[in-house]
Amino acid sequence: MKHSLQQKAADDFRRTAEAAAERVIGRYSSSFGLATRLLREPVRTRVRSIYALVRIADEIVDGAAAGSGAGARLIAAALDDYEERTEAAMSAGFSTDLVIHAFATTSRACGIGTDLTRPFFASMRADLEVTSHTDASFARYVDGSAEVVGLMCLRVFATDGADRPVEPSPSLVEGARSLGAAFQKVNFLRDLGDDADGRGRAYFPGIDLHGPTERQKLALLDDIDQDLARAQGAIAHLPVSSRAAVQSAHDLFAALSARLRRTPAEVLRGRRVRVPTAQKALIAARAALPGRRAPAGPAAGPGSAPGGAAGPRTAPAPASEQASAPAPRADARRVVIIGGGIAGLATAALLATEGHRVTVLERGQEVGGRAGTWREGGFTFDTGPSWWLMHECFEHFFALLGTRLEDHLDLVDLDPAYRVFGEEYARPLDLFGDRERSAAAFEAEERGAGDALRRHLDSAGAAYRMATAHFLYTTFSKVPARTLRELAPRSPALARLLGESLHDLAARTVRDTRLRQVLGYPAVFLGATPRTAPSLYHLMSAMDLEDGVRYPRGGFTRFVEVLRALAEDAGAEIRTGAEVTAIRTTPSGRGVGARRARVTGVEVRAADAALAADETREAGASTETIDADVVVSAADLHHTETALLPRELQTYPESAWTRRTSGPGAVLAMLGVRGRVPELLHHSLFFTDDWDRNFAQITPVDARGASRAPDPASIYVCAPSRTDPTVAPEGRENLFVLIPVAPETADGRGIGRGGVDGAGDAEVEQAVDRAIAQIADRAHVPDLADRIELRRTVGPGDFTDAFHSWRGNALGPAHTLRQSAFLRGSNRSRKVEGLLYAGGTTVPGVGVPMCLISAENVLKRLRGDTSSTPLPEPL
Structure with a gap:
């Protein structure tokens, strides 16, 4: 009885130890984890125990230990x-360390001895001593x-x-051994930047830290x-129990090899090449097909030269890469x-994934x-968006x-959200x-405000769900019957949300000025x-006061990098460095409802910066024509319509x-500050007491009104x-200050442009001086x-220069009642077939989530999808 217990x-x-090993692989490797799902038991559990031991050793050398401050x-x-x-555990069969115990159990069952573990640990130890x-x-x-790790798995x-x-x-x-070596060398190429910058290592002989x-x-x-x-x-x-998993891992790294081959060497050091999750799944599915055979061919492989020496590769990409690319x-x-x-990047990612041939011109x-x-002096500044709101919109986009999302970005929950x-x-x-x-914070300022906020958030959440279901993910090309059925009973409430201002709703909710x-x-x-703004937009409160505010580590800079890579x-x-100067068209049909022209392409020339870099090139010689069946302008809509099209083809003249x-x-x-500023949170807002006067100063009565920076x-x-801490040198603070000001007048008059170290136009620099004094005081x-x-300033004139921004505005047309939902416009030209629009200056509106949704709506337009809900996410 005692023995059985x-x-x-x-x-x-x-089993607890094996579960711990499984948790390690689930946390650290989606690719390897996916491959192990194709293994049969007990092989799967045993391979995971090997991976877990190897991973923990790697964390000691390069990850968690150093990150925790260990010397x-x-x-x-x-x-x-x-x-x-x-x-000791391999000998005794037991360890109090769960991962080691799981490995020891596997090693004893499969004959993995110190002849394999000692070379592995010797290599780990080399990482502490050898940099080249x-x-x-x-x-x-x-x-x-790598090779001995492959042999451990082979014994299993x-x-x-x-x-x-x-x-x-x-x-x-x-x-x-060959497969393990291939895995390691591919990862060395993928991790060039991290190894060089973070660890000072260059693995490949004869190749320095520059790659x-x-x-x-x-x-x-x-x-x-x-x-x-x-x-x-x-x-x-291999035994049938492991063949599909190994084939899947092989094909994944063959796909990575093909992607590395297509990626310029100078890019490798700054961007980690990845295989999209959807492609990984397809590779695994193909490997699991019954009767899968290894492709016939010479053992040396497609890159071999006569005599076995490595020579230029002339054969096509591996079968796995060909099969998992988007189907034509x-x-x-x-x-x-x-x-x-x-x-533009989001639209490119969606349309290319759909199988279209996409070129982005920036x-x-x-x-x-x-x-x-x-970037300057060790500081890294995001010069635009900085609030991560509407999180499920981002998750949905990545799922499409x-x-x-979590495979690409490390999001931090901000607590508190802002000050x-x-x-x-x-x-x-x-x-x-x-x-x-949030309700407790409101209640501490005003008695009864906590419950008032709860009611406000209930209404905000309902408005947000209504907007998501009916007004955001739609091209407004058709009003679905479902929308009419669902909105009809709510029409009185909707009418009030549209007819009442956000100011009036806030005033009805609480008395305290700051609340x-x-x-x-x-x-x-x-x-x-x-x-x-219509009070419908109180839905924004559901985002920051209930759903939360997040930050992508590395900033929105990192988000842009991920978008480009996808x-x-x-x-x-x-x-880049390619400016579109005209949208080319040809006359279209004459039938009822026919548009006057259809897109044939664009004219493009090297941007001024590129021309200046090459004094021998003439501007005329840099102009080219690019043919297209569809043109999507993610540029400022005013510029697209009034500068890239002739007057007779402008939907918005x-x-x-x-x-x-x-x-x-x-x-x-953008301010680089010596020392810390603990009085500020990640996000801080400084409000003037005379709210109406402030906004009157940044909203001229008409397009010819004076343009000024408000004071205060x-x-x-x-x-x-x-x-x-990566965005500023140690002991320094990175501050980004935004001062809403009036846009430029219709004839281009405004407060001017910024500069470095106070070299901007007077009104711009004075506005920043006042803001710095305000922060210092409050x-x-x-x-x-x-x-x-360190100081750099940007003014409305810079937005005009850099982005062709209408009236130098920072965001786009305001979300007034007449410029919201279908009243904001359409995402297609009424006069040019094949010309579509995306971005904050068109529907559904301003902000990063809206830009992602606008990309999805372009995809809907090309599909002929007239629904008003988000597209189904692929499995």
């Missing part, structure tokens, strides 16, 4: 201890870090179904493809996208548009691409992305004011813009270094101005 305890502990000596001691405990390799040390490193495969360890054949041993040349890269990939080909020859001889569509179209901002030298980046400084208030008010904590401002300020995010991975071509209301302009300041001004300050940082060691 002990055995049960041992079995329970083993080199402590890390080396921890690795030695980990190896000693592993060997010779041919000999590189061979030893790859053997220990060979022992499947046997009651004692089984020795694998020499051909399988060679195949396992390989294009020729060196191709030679490395030829060697990798030979390893993959040798491994492929052995896969057919019978109706695939040539699509040109004007503008490489968030809307006039700047970097993509991102208004979501730009400025067959991937998960509000009031002009007449002694202390700041902290708000939270949580209903009850009213908290509920009304979201109008500024919409390019409007609390008195001009678009390029799907097959889109992205060209200049006369139409005189009746439109512009959103505000903005003065921006309500301003926004972002301090991302409060959350993300946040009690009296020496703030003296501690600024």
Whole structure:
């Protein structure tokens, strides 16, 4: 009886250890985890135990230990201890460390001895001592870090179904070594930047920290493809329980090799090449097909040259890469996208994933548009969006691409969400992305305001759900019957939400001035004011006061990088320094309802910066024509219509813009501050007491009214270094200041442009000086101005220059009643067939989530989808 209880305890502990190993692989590797799902038990569990041990050793050397502040000596001691405990467990069959116990159980069952673990730990130890390799040390490193791990897995495969360890054949041993070596070399190429910048390592012999040349890269990939080909020859001889999983892993790395081959060498150091999740799933599904055979072909592989030497690759990409690329569509179209901002990149990713042939033309030298980046003196500034709201919109967009947001971005929940400084208030008010904590904050300011906020958020949530279901994810080409049925009973409430201003709703909700401002300020995010925005937009409060505010580590800069990578991975071509000067058309049909012309392409020339860099090139010689079946303009709509089309083909001619209301302009300041500013949170708002006077100063009565910066001004300050230490040098603070100002007048008069170190136009610099003084006074940082060691300003004129922004505004047309939903316009030209629009200046509106939705609506338009709900997400 005692023996059976002990055995049960041992079995329970083993299963707990195996569950811990499974958790490790689930947390650290979606690719390897996906492949292991194709393994049969007990092989799957045993392979996961190997992965977990290897992963923890890697975390000791390069990950969690260093990230926790451990020094080199402590890390080396921890690795030695980990190896000693592993060997002791392999001998005794038990460890109190769950991962080590799971590995020890596998090692004893499958004959994995110290002849394999010691070379592995020796390679891990080399990472603590060696920063560059010779041919000999590189061979030893790859053997220990990868080939012997392949042999550990092979012993698990060979022992499947046997009651004692089984020795694998020499051909399988060679195949396992080759596959492990290929995996490691591919990862070295993918991690060039991290290894060089973060660890000071260059693994490949003869290649320094700057990375390989294009020729060196191709030679490395030829060697990798030979390893993959040798491994492929052995896969057919594996037991059936492991064959599909190994084939899946092989094909995944073959796909990565092909992508690396297509990626310029100079790009590799700055961008980690990935295979989209949807493609990974397809690779795994193909590997699992019954009767899958290894492809026939020479063992040396497609990159081999006569005599076995690596030579230039001339064969097509591996079968896995060909099979998992987007399937060609019978109706695939040539699509040109004007503008490489968030809307342009998102549209490119969706349409390329759909199988269309997509080219993005961006006039700047970097993509991102208004979501730009400025780096100087160790500081990194997002120059545009900084609030991550409407999180499920981002998740949905990534799902449409067959991937998960969390596979690409590390999001931080901001707690508190933001801080509000009031002009007449002694202390700041902290708000939270949580209903009850926000309600408590309101109640502390005004008796009964907590319950009032709860009712407000109930209404905001209902309005948000209504907008998502009926007004955002739609082209307004047709009103679905479902929309009419669902909105009819709510028409009285909807009429009030549209007829009442956000200011009036806030005034009905609470009495305290600052609390009213908290509920009304979201109008500024919409390019409007609390008195001009319909109260329907109180739905914004459901986002920041209930759903929460997040921050993508690395900033929106990182989000733009991910968008670009997803678009390029799907097959889109992205060209920078290329300015579209005209949209080309040809006359169209004459039938009833026919448009006057259809798109044939665009005219494009090198942007001024590119021309200036090459004095020998003439502007005329740089002009080219690019044919297209569809043109999507993600550029400013005013510029698209009035500058890229002839008058007779303009849906929105200049006369139409005189009746439109512009959103505000903005003065921006990027400030590098010596020392910390703990009085600020990641997001801080500074409100003036005379709310109406402030907004009157930034909204002239007409397009010819004077353009000025308000004094005093309500301003926004972002301090991302409060959350993300990578955006500022140690002991420094990164401050981004936004001052809403009046847009330029119709004839282009405004407060001007910014500059570096005070070199901007006088009104711009004065507005920033006042803002700095305001922050210093309200946040009690009296020496703030003296501690600024880096300063750059941006004015409305810069928005005009950089983005062809209508009236130099920062966001787009204001979200007034007459410029919301279907009244805002259409995402297609009424006069030019094949011309579509995306971005914040068209429907559904301003903001990063709206830009993503506008991209989805372009896809809907091409599909002929007239629904008003988000597109179904692929499995």
